[in-house]
Amino acid sequence: QCGGGHPSPSPNYEDSDTYLHNSDWDHIRRDFDEDEDIFDSHGLYDEEESNIINDEDGHYHYDPETHRQTYDYEQEHGVKIEVDYKGSVTENGKEDLAKHLEIQSDEGGSEPDAEALEFDFREDAEERLRPNYALDHRKAAKLALVEQKVYIKLTVISLFDTRDQIPSDDNCYISLKKYLKEFEHDTKALNGTTGYIRATNVTANPLLTYRMIRRVVSVLTSSLMEICAVDEKNSEIIEAIESSFSASNLTFPTSIDLNDALLGITRIQFVYGLNASDLRVGKIGNLRTNVTLSIDDSLELANYLMELKAYALAYQWLTAATLSINGVPKGDRKSATERVESAWETLLTLTKLKRKDIVHQALRGERQEQINEFHPYAKYATCRGEFNISEEDQADLVCFLDTYADPYWTINPLKVELLNFDPPLWQFHDFISDDTMAYIKKAAVPMFARGGIIHESKLRTEYTNYRTSMLAWLYDHNYYYNPDPVLFKLNKRMELLTGLEIIKPKSSHALQVVDYGSLGGHYEFHHDAIEEATDWSGTGDRIATLLMFLSDVPAGGYTAFPDLGIAVRPEKGSAILWFPLRLNGKADHRALHGGCPVMFGTKLVANKWILHNENFLKYQCSLNPDV
Ligand SMILES: O=C(O)CCC(=O)C(=O)O
Ligand SMILES: [Fe+2]
16 A cells, blocks of 8 residues: 555544644734733743745745735836735735826827737736635634624623613614624534634534624624614624724625635535535535534525526525524524525526425436536546546556665665556655645745636636635745755655755746635646746746645545546645656646645645746657647
């Protein structure tokens, strides 16, 4: 048995390394009052500053003294914006953008590429840098901490306010009670934990993260705040909520965040074929969690799915909502039943069916292929661990300790496993040390911003549901400016492993660190090769990908190769290697791959793409169109 490769059943999440790390809390804690005693510190705060890598001629500039960060569009777009370390565009940044746009419109008909002109820099910066509560589990952890403060303040208000003077039908008071109850609903699932521990528990579990975002968006900030704001006498309540957010420099999550969360849950449900009835009681694939979803959680999902015309999934959530009615206290049952009934009516109208007991029958064949971003369900078989490697192919696979490739490996041999013979796909166990992983993470976390994909114009990045993750570039090969000893050593190790140039300028991309969060973050199937190699940055195309897993993932998150019928379960410290480009310069379509949605826990990886021009002697191209 080779150890890695083909996934075995998911481990228990509590044993795995899924939670936020000590160094993450540096960045989270900076925003919080430290004397708040609701936070159990558990030694989570680690003062030591990391050796942040400056990107001297690239896009990012990070100043570890001031924690100021700028994002520099100069190379690509002739514009530079300033952002602060929390990822917001600063006032200076906004002015720079405004000036740039003015200049462009003044110049009227002059040259710049039509695509670049059309491109809205402000929108791009706002999208890339907006606080993203569904994709960014660190942001979600901050929200969990703030919400806890809000809860405590509101509880105090509800207990010590002059209660006898408040009529029992006061709407503000009713919403307040409802909100407190919704918050407390999760206490059991979170084993009564508070502070940072609670926050990590919330953010590892997509159902709890979804519940939190929905609770804050639809209960706390819309219904409660709107209802209470109409009367001056409730100002204490509004003040308690607003000040908790502003003291922590946190903006309110919005309906965009709620939509991202709904999409995340939907994606997990769809890709892994999970039933709403299981999710409703906290069962996520093989994992059992204590979470229960409320009627409103289920209804919100049902309504969202009806908008997507995903009626079969909506049907499941309406059934789940109906099942939840029994658990509702007598007094609230009538209104709950009405809300569920009205959603059923909507489904019947939209599907043009007359009775709800025939909806399921009618939708059985639908299988959801048509939902917007979703591709046929069958395509995700590898993500679900349904493999189809023949015994014959398996016989080619080996694992061994490599001490021969280079004398470097003699003392500490490389643990090699061949996962596929042709095209080759390798896994190297224990490739990267815990210290190096911690170092990379510490450098990357403050620079995380939403990851995108290269727009077809190749001129810019676009942000789509095709790839949902937070991302940072570490400019590890700028050793002329800032030789970083740790990353230099890692790159050297990669060179000895691949036999390719990685450290020379332009021989590889900067190290791309990607965090998929915990709410269904994924990267759709794609090719790493860009193909129009000659036009592309003067570097040549991507010939090899070395993907390092910096975390285990308790459920989901495999790197899947659908055409090979193989998926690799993230194993912390291991790396996989494959070749996106054929020797004839075309993408090797067999190397199609993607990052499957994270079902539970968080997924962190680092990517090294090795480029052709500096490697043309070592990875020789061929005129034979068939190779
Ligand atoms: O995260 C993964 O499993 C795949 C990542 C990937 O394919 C990429 O970043 O190009
Ligand atoms: Fe990729």
